[in-house]
Amino acid sequence: MARLPRAVLYDPELFGIALQRAARLVRVKVDDFQDLRIWRWFTVAALRVVRLVFPNVVVPMAFSNPAYLRELRAGLARFEPDVVHLCLVAPLEVVHERLRGRGSDPVRDEWQYRRAAECCAAHESDEFAVRVPTAGRDVGVIADGIETLLTGE
Numbered sequence: 001m002a003r004l005p006r007a008v009l010y011d012p013e014l015f016g017i018a019l020q021r022a023a024r025l026v027r028v029k030v031d032d033f034q035d036l037r038i039w040r041w042f043t044v045a046a047l048r049v050v051r052l053v054f055p056n057v058v059v060p061m062a063f064s065n066p067a068y069l070r071e072l073r074a075g076l077a078r079f080e081p082d083v084v085h086l087c088l089v090a091p092l093e094v095v096h097e098r099l100r101g102r103g104s105d106p107v108r109d110e111w112q113y114r115r116a117a118e119c120c121a122a123h124e125s126d127e128f129a130v131r132v133p134t135a136g137r138d139v140g141v142i143a144d145g146i147e148t149l150l151t152g153e
Helices: 013-025 037-053 066-077 092-101 110-122 139-151
Strands: 007-009 056-058 087-089 131-133
Touching: 013 037, 037 056, 037 066, 092 110, 131 139
Parallel strands: 007 056, 087 131
Antiparallel strands: none
């Protein structure tokens, strides 16, 4: 975050996982926490609070349902007109290779592999218009490209 002054990373996945586990306690099966309306509402509300303290908020989140992305972007637009939406992309084979590199197994971790396929397919849509290719690129090069996109320099 050194490249982006006064920035913070906000990962709404952590709350989503907690919500998903809480739903299971009351015997509600939730395949993806993004399906929970309360998660989407809370994510917008939390970002509004975080934005009061930090001028730059980075949200690492993969969406495969464009309606959910639109809902979050519309919620953010109510209080923050300058949202920059970037979509880091890689071919599905590269994403699978990264998953295996983290110790994921296609059988044991079927959900991760299915989700990766859904996201890679969705990210071809125009709703994910500003794509940042990551395959075969060093993290520093990717960061340089994002910095150029943000600053125009």
